[in-house]
Amino acid sequence: MAWNCFRETGKNCFRQLVRYGNVWSIQPSWIPVRGLRGSTKGNRRDTNTGPKYTQGKKVVVSQILVRQTGTRFLPGYGIGVGRDFTLYALHPGRLIFEKIRDKNGRKRTVVHVITEEDYMTMQQKRLQKIVDNAKTLGGILESIEKQQVSLEK
Incomplete structure (x- = not known):
């Protein structure tokens, strides 16, 4: 009887049974109080890559x-x-x-x-290259000198 009542009126009947009736006659595993939920599609590792x-x-x-x-x-x-x-x-x-x-x-x-030593030498070479480019303004002075030499000839 309680099961037919639940089937007809849904959750409201179940709540009334909890308040007034004998709930132990109904097995709670059969009662879909919460709706169906989806599951995860797999263990994906994309959040912390x-x-x-x-x-x-x-x-x-x-x-x-x-x-x-x-x-x-x-x-x-x-x-x-x-x-x-x-x-x-x-x-x-x-x-x-x-x-x-x-x-x-x-x-x-x-x-x-x-290693640390290789890193320091790499940094020194990089700084030396920057200093050399700054002295010639990135090769601009060398190209101007070459153009002047070609114009004089």
């Missing part, structure tokens, strides 16, 4: 550098690859991102971990 550190940062051994699906970032010197394509450091040093073109002509990024 991407590089975790910028170029020049100090890293330690086994520190996760890039989380990715597939090989968007390629492993370079001092980099290990996990089963889910996660890149991690194999030794301590500084993080370097290098832009290359692969054999198909696509632009790719290679991640390296280099």
Whole structure:
């Protein structure tokens, strides 16, 4: 009787049974008090992917550098690859991102971990190049001198 009442009038009848009647005669697992809900489509890993550190940062051994699906970032010197394509450091040093073109002509990024000494020499070479360009105004003075020499001849 209680089940027929619930089937006819829905949740309101069930609430009345809770207040006034014997609820224990009805099994609560049969009563759809909440509606049907969808389920997740699978365990996707798209929320926390991407590089975790910028170029020049100090890293330690086994520190996760890039989380990715597939090989968007390629492993370079001092980099290990996990089963889910996660890149991690194999030794301590500084993080370097290098832009290359692969054999198909696509632009790719290679991640390296280099030692502190190599990083400092790389920075010194970069600064020296900037100073040399500043002295010649980025090669403008050299081109003007060449034009003057060609006009004098």
